[in-house]
Amino acid sequence: xxxxxxxxxxxxxxxxxxxxxxxxxxxxxxxxxxxxxxxxxxxxxxxxxxxxxxxxxxxxxxxxxxxxxxxxxxxxxxxxxxxxxxxxxxxxxxxxxxxxxxxxxxxxxxxxxxxxxxxxxxxxxxxxxxxxxxxxxxxxxxxxxxxxxxxxxxxxxxxxxxxxxxxxxxxxxxxxxxxxxxxxxxxxxxxxxxxxxxxxxxxxxxxxxxxxxxxxxxxxxxxxxxxxxx
Amino acid sequence: xxxxxxxxxxxxxxxxxxxxxxxxxxxxxxxxxxxxxxxxxxxxxxxxxxxxxxxxxxxxxxxxxxxxxxxxxxxxxxxxxxxxxxxxxxxxxxxxxxxxxxxxxxxxxxxxxxxxxxxxxxxxxxxxxxxxxxxxxxxxxxx
Numbered sequence: 001x002x003x004x005x006x007x008x009x010x011x012x013x014x015x016x017x018x019x020x021x022x023x024x025x026x027x028x029x030x031x032x033x034x035x036x037x038x039x040x041x042x043x044x045x046x047x048x049x050x051x052x053x054x055x056x057x058x059x060x061x062x063x064x065x066x067x068x069x070x071x072x073x074x075x076x077x078x079x080x081x082x083x084x085x086x087x088x089x090x091x092x093x094x095x096x097x098x099x100x101x102x103x104x105x106x107x108x109x110x111x112x113x114x115x116x117x118x119x120x121x122x123x124x125x126x127x128x129x130x131x132x133x134x135x136x137x138x139x140x141x142x143x144x145x146x147x148x149x150x151x152x153x154x155x156x157x158x159x160x161x162x163x164x165x166x167x168x169x170x171x172x173x174x175x176x177x178x179x180x181x182x183x184x185x186x187x188x189x190x191x192x193x194x195x196x197x198x199x200x201x202x203x204x205x206x207x208x209x210x211x212x213x214x215x216x217x218x219x220x221x222x223x224x225x226x227x228x229x230x
Numbered sequence: 231x232x233x234x235x236x237x238x239x240x241x242x243x244x245x246x247x248x249x250x251x252x253x254x255x256x257x258x259x260x261x262x263x264x265x266x267x268x269x270x271x272x273x274x275x276x277x278x279x280x281x282x283x284x285x286x287x288x289x290x291x292x293x294x295x296x297x298x299x300x301x302x303x304x305x306x307x308x309x310x311x312x313x314x315x316x317x318x319x320x321x322x323x324x325x326x327x328x329x330x331x332x333x334x335x336x337x338x339x340x341x342x343x344x345x346x347x348x349x350x351x352x353x354x355x356x357x358x359x360x361x362x363x364x365x366x367x368x369x370x371x372x373x
Binding site: 008009010011012014017019020021022023024025026027029030031032034036037038040041042044076077078079080089090091099100101103104115116117118119153155161162164165166167168182183185186191192194195216217218219 | 231232233234235236237238239240241242243244245246247268269270272274276280282283284285287289309313315317318319320321322323324325326338339343362363367368369370371372373
């Protein structure tokens with residue numbers, strides 16, 4: 001049994017990231033022992049991801065502009081066991097740092113060949129792979145001259161509902177790390193490194209794409225999952 | 231092992247997370263709808279709600295619209311309540327709450343805050359607003 005480490009996650013009230021000010025609960029969270037609802041979870045592999053859902057470079061007529069890359073790794077639980085048949089969803093900006101979203105007003109070019117969303121289900125060894133292009137950094141309004149380091153958003157389900165995680169994957173040696181209050185909201189520098197993918201020449205495909213590796217570790221599991229009532 | 235830290239979904243979560251039939255776990259189920267409010271009482275248009283109940287299975291997912299409103303259609307849970315995940319820009323970690331369609335929470339939820347977890351019947355639908363701060367701040371759980 002592995003407890004979630006309270007130092008791993010950011011504080012909900014992180015004033016340097018201004019949007020937290022009006023959006024964090026002021027009352028303390030109420031501790032709830034795990035019951036059937038927490039120890040079970042939706043099995044979403046029945047979503048039947050399409051064959052190309054994990055290739056963000058092949059969702060349109062042409063190829064997106066940018067640095068073609070793959071990101072692959074293992075989805076693990078807190079005991080180091082692979083989490084198989086588990087849905088992973090990603091979304092990201094294009095190579096110019098622009099999201100294909102109607103609210104993104106940053107005047108960098110949209111790419112007609114890039115939507116920036118993908119999904120996959122982990123295999124029998126708990127592994128996943130996405131093919132995409134490297135997202136660009138982009139400015140935002142948090143403070144003067146604020147820029148987000150390049151990142152890919154990741155959503156992980158895990159087998160038990162309490163293991164649900166949404167996070168962001170960053171790239172090695174980004175010069176913007178020191179100035180980004182979202183990255184810095186994880187206070188321990190050693191723990192922040194867990195959000196940074198590793199460049200891998202082994203995973204790099206000759207004449208095709210740079211390879212990055214990133215393992216994702218969920219909390220738990222807690223006890224044996226309770227069987228469903230039916 | 232080295233647990234991966236949480237980060238916010240950011241403002242563009244609707245690019246990646248909603249799917250077409252995501253809000254409907256059971257077309258013949260009950261509709262729950264509500265608005266997510268910030269500490270100024272302003273609706274939050276970049277949030278995502280997920281519901282879960284194991285019996286019967288009630289996983290549904292709905293992003294909030296421009297008015298901060300979400301809606302799901304789920305089977306009536308045997309336990310009377312659904313577990314709810316809330317994600318949003320400005321939330322560095324998901325919040326967990328519950329919506330009671332029958333009955334109301336008991337310990338450890340303080341008596342004077344239990345009403346924040348109870349949906350209000352409104353014709354054939356159930357209304358459930360979520361308030362991140364303020365006098366009627368919704369109860370959130372550490373699970």
